[in-house]
Amino acid sequence: MGVSILLVLLVVLSSTSSAISSESSLMDYFLLADNSSSSTNVTRCSGVSVDLPKVFLSGVAVPVTIHLPDYVSRTLNGSETGDNGNEDNSTVDLMPLPESMYYEIHRSGKLLVNGTLSRSQRDGQAVSLTLSGHGHSQLLFYIQDVCEEHVEEVFSIPAWLSIFPPLVTIILAIFSKQVLVSLCAGIFLGCFFLFRYNPLTAFLHTYDMYLVNAVADQGHAEILVGTFLLGGLIGVVQKSGGAYGLAKILRRLAKTRRSSQLVAVGMCFLVFFDDYSNILIVGNTLRSVMTSSGISKNKFASIIHSMGPPIASIVPISSWIGVEIGTAKGALKHIDGINEEPFIYVIQTIPYRFFPVIMLFFPLISALIGWDFGPMLKVERESSHKHRSLTSTVQSNSVANYGSVAESEPCLEPELMSKEEDVQAGALEPKKGVPQRWFNSAVPFLIVMVVTFVGMILNGRQVAKEQGLDMTLVNFVGNCDAVAALIWSSALATWVALILMLLQKIFTFPEFMEAWVIGVKELLEPVLILISAWALGSIVADVQASSWVASSIPASFKVEAIPVLASILACVMSYATGSAFGTMSILFPLIVPLVGKKTSSKALLHQAGGAIFGGAIFGNVVAPIADDTILTTLSAPIALTDHLKTQSPYVFLVVANTVILGDVMVAFDCYNAYVGLLLCILSLVATIILIGQSPQQPGRTPLFFRFYYFLKSKIWKKPPAEQQFTGALLPSDLTENSLTGDQTSRLI
Template sequence: MCKQIYSVLLLLFIHLISFSAYSSDKISTEGSPQLSIKFPKIIIADIATKISIVTDDINHNSIKDDSVWIEVNKQPILAKLDEGKIIFHHIFQGKEKIQISFQSKSFTSTIHPIPLWLSIIPPLIAILMALLFKEVFSALFVGLFSGTILIYSYQEASIFSAFFKAIFAISDTYILQSLADTGHISIILFSMLIGAMVNLITKNGGMQGIVNKLSKFANSPRSGQFVTWFLGVLIFFDDYANTLIVGNTMRPVTDKLKISREKLAYIVDSTAAPVASIAMITTWIGIELSYIQSATVQINIDESPYSVFLHSLPTRFYPFFTLFFILMLVLLKKDFGPMLKAEKKCRQALNTENLSENEIVASELKEVEIDKGTPTRWYNAGIPVLIVIFGTFAGLVYTGWDANVWNDENLAFGKKLSHIIGASDSYLALLWSSLSAVLAALALTLSQRILGLSKAVEALVSGFKTMLTAILILVLAWALADITKDMHTADFISNSLIASNVSPYLLPSFTFILSALIAFSTGSSWGTMAILYPLILPASWALCHATGMSDLDSMNIFYITVSAILAGSVLGDHCSPISDTTILSSLASSCNHIEHVRTQLPYALTVGGVSVFAGLIPAAYGVSSWIIIPVGFIFLFLIVKYIGKTAE
């Protein structure tokens, strides 16, 4: 496998040195204004490219509709005049010659676009290296470098110049670009604040107090996993908050009960997004409604986006089946595949001093050790955690408040709350709640004189430090996502799979798989939804009518396709080692990231398969969700019962 990867990289490198780059230039005449031809930074084959011709004439008098002649491969191109700027779009199929003429002067250049199929290389290399070498930093970096070397090799005449620019672009372009996003900065700050809070409530004995309280209910591996699952379902309004709070809170409990970190990470990861994707009051609502609305406008459907959302809820099979599947694993005390091995190893490692893993476990358990004599009062941790939970909810309501919606007598209370939270700023809500929780934890610690000010601040700073590794992974993952966006990776996957004619009844299943593949490659469920909703929803409506289906049947397929895009993106996000939520789950559970992905993958694919064959296909043919969901539950129960084995 290693030799095959290196062979692919070598062939790719040889391919890169075999072409010439495109360029931009100016057309100038004596005493007349100059025209600057502006190409985009990246030109991808089979993707519409916008090219601008700009004059430096302030009055824009020199350019007329017929004063500039544009040809590509000797074919005239239609251009648009806009305030002295001529804009035209062209889809380059391959190496093409472009000629622009103006006042007896002409500009000629050969455009060599990046083949669209190469866009799959960066995420593919990152994913293969992560799974093969079990080291995510180098995998993400090599994936980033493969993307930048592809981009700059098609811009620079020299491969050596391209090499150095590609190296520098990783930091000065893509990493900086990912850090310039306010949403990303908010996630980093929230993660650091949560890490600081968790470390402080650990050092002040509050976490141990929670452990002591939960131990009354979580006194066995099964009950411990059930409490973790229940908390994951309870914190339904945001997947980031869910992951970090549940993972950090339950880690000492599950360690004590000999539950593997891999199992904890799986439960945390597989309750966060599924719950957030089906609850009607979550931070996902706003983005979903905006995507649905953009699609309904294209096809002239009068139904409101919220109504479409509600009609699609019963067919979101993957989230429902995932939550039930976890519950069956817990109640039946069974596992299979790599997770079973991880659970057995955890049971044995914590009982056998001679195993090398025991040293790793012991070093990790030092994170939750407290000084002797420290009081273990549960409320010293419970109050800050509750502040995060209810503070986030209050922040969502505050930032999304709309008096007109609240006073609308035609809307039910649930719909009012959903609209308000859907329009909220989740990042601000998370920042406010996490900072408030840190301040509350500090006040509780100092007021009870559990720790002095210097030790309390030291605990907070130490909590910040524990997040640095995960933050670095997040930044690299975001940068790689930007690479895939610039190179139109999602378009390549979509075009490849959509090229063949698909039956309307198979479209939801096809969409589910396509969505999962894109989310797996890009590591972003929201990014996948942003790509596929405006692409697939209008296509599904047109396809249904093209085959003679009625409006009623077409709407049924439309609703299921809405669900399939979201559910597939959640599945792909669960499976992807470059997903930020998957990384956060590993972080919050202190689990090796690649081990988390490796152990979670068989479970996610199992539920995904049941979702397709027992869910989406029957639903498309008109079978009611009231029948499909119980049947799907039965299938999952039988799989766990007869394939799973106990780790005891």
């Protein structure tokens, strides 16, 4: 089904572009040397270069960056160049650039844009350029006294095509349930657009360019190394029986389904400093405990996925703060009359980040009420039934030890968890007779938590010192490399685990390495998906899907509606790209200065920033291609399609509440942000109570449907004519006069 859709799409696109010349690649830089055959005082663009997008979108403005040389070459005597290409009787001198230089950009003899370039910004000056039509063409750059003629070859496509790579990926993933294949299809489709509709070139560059570059990126390589180190550590901890031992300790707190979920929520609040660390640490520490309590993998994945990105984005001391401050700073400097510090501005936007704040409360509300709805309810019922069947024998044979069956379901003993937890079975099953000591799991994971946070501070301190920043905790955390700190902590924890295992004679060194390698192998498929997701993210950036979405903002919108539109656009863009940082960096320079020009209200300016910061998190908690989504499926562990099937209804419910009761009502000054947050929480509580059900009470009808059936029976449904009795139709001894009012009402 999915492959058929992709083939049909390619046939249609190929037929519409038959007139387009298909070439293998675009020229990023085309620099003409000084080979003029006529007398001139300016060499032909020596040292001038232009940064162009890989593809232009028809009718969408994109930035083009012009780089100028430090000096310009001039001939002193106007001599001509001979036939052999050598200049005769000429002297070349290097002259400094003028203070300002007039420039023009032409296409097919038509002037597209002109203006003035400044010498002070010769390292790169951005010029907004819009091309109409589609196909390949040439741009001619003229810069007075610097460049007589600089030619760049460009290619443009219809703007609406840019959304197809992420859109096709999502559709194929839903229908085919093959995430890796769907990601590769999306990458191929993007390459098909980028490389001038050439399917062979697109196929080759899908693998030798985009997938390779996804691995070669230093930040991505750090994540891969950190993930593999943590995966090996998890394998060792599981094989040693430490996870079972830790489960026995946490079981004292996680005695029921509700308390187990609250333990998970509480631990997510503790690991607040980074979203990756939150998902990986909490997920790998508590997944055995969740299984022992009858909590499904879907529910546990929903908890850590719903809390990891939001809390890291909100807390001022986290790995996100540096990006947020930098994004805000770049936008605020373009607003006249605003002297607010970027850090203060970021803090002021927190009350307006309705989606991440309410998303944090949702797992807590669901855990306290104990009800679910939609696909999650079905999965939780199946997990609860399976949990009861596993414990029924133990409870029936050990009444003296266990007592009567608790209404909220007791936890399984750790020895029974392997019957449910797939990842514990097979090669990672603890050896028989191995003591299940809690500290063999707690000590390594505690080292990961503590060393990661301390490493972030030390790394950020060094960066702040090199950049001359203030020595504050906010600057340390905001400028640190959180993934590098995770690598350090995982490596240190692995060595500590080795020492612990050898001292207790749980493993020999070869057995330790075998368990470590098995743990790494368990992550192979999720890592391949993660690499493909990175490659697709690069494709989405290169085809400029975000620019097309952002350009759809109408200029006639009321200023009060701009934050609402910004929130919706941020949700759409983050879902399509899977990148919160990318969404912030695209929308902030567009939305915040626009609001600043239309109003002097700081509250509205703060809400516009909060809407972007908040909406950008949407993709991180539900987008199939988001890093946090992939890491959640790795940490829980759970299939990506299964996780999204149960997670999506919850996330879409929250975003609908926050947009309507938060963004819209606060933007139009119906009430302040704090009242909006309170109403959003109350709305979620009411929704869960109305449509939710307990997984342990399958026969209960939701309150909403009870109320609906009541109204239908009492108000909307009229009794049939043959059932409407009158006194004349009643027997003589049962006339209406002989009955009481209550009896009459029951009869009629």
